[in-house]
Amino acid sequence: MDRNQQYERVFNHIDENGDKKISAPELQKCVALIGGELTVQEAEAAVESVDSDGDGMLSLEEFVRLVEGGGHEEKMNELKEVFKLYEMEGRGCITPKSLKRMLSKIGESKSVDECKLMIQNYDLNGDGVLQFDEFIVMMS
Numbered sequence: 001m002d003r004n005q006q007y008e009r010v011f012n013h014i015d016e017n018g019d020k021k022i023s024a025p026e027l028q029k030c031v032a033l034i035g036g037e038l039t040v041q042e043a044e045a046a047v048e049s050v051d052s053d054g055d056g057m058l059s060l061e062e063f064v065r066l067v068e069g070g071g072h073e074e075k076m077n078e079l080k081e082v083f084k085l086y087e088m089e090g091r092g093c094i095t096p097k098s099l100k101r102m103l104s105k106i107g108e109s110k111s112v113d114e115c116k117l118m119i120q121n122y123d124l125n126g127d128g129v130l131q132f133d134e135f136i137v138m139m140s
Contacts, residue, residue: 013030021055024056025040027058035081050062079135088102093131094130094135
């Protein structure tokens with residue numbers, strides 16, 4: 001799956017009402033789901049910062065600009081939050097089982113063996129799991 005497909009999958013997950021637009025409240029709820037805090041005003045400001053058509057909502061293209069437009073520190077914080085979603089077992093790494101669980105939550109069904117193969121592609125130290133630094137390589 002390429003980066004655009006990943007963005008589209010995340011976008012569709014956030015777009016609760018399926019209108020192909022993300023509202024500030026939908027963005028705020030999504031950030032809360034990954035353990036962050038975003039006030040209504042901050043969510044509105046984030047949407048406004050990339051809203052090129054002035055409709056007060058994020059299209060897929062605007063969402064991608066918002067995600068990619070952050071600074072390095074902001075991206076690292078986002079990656080840390082996403083990593084926490086995938087690791088789930090409190091071990092500080094992504095295991096094949098935790099990857100399988102998270103993928104199923106976003107509607108992608110994979111076997112544990114398929115997840116092992118996915119991890120193997122980015123497992124730089126060969127321990128069978130993804131550490132945060134390996135996860136960064138996978139996401140870039």
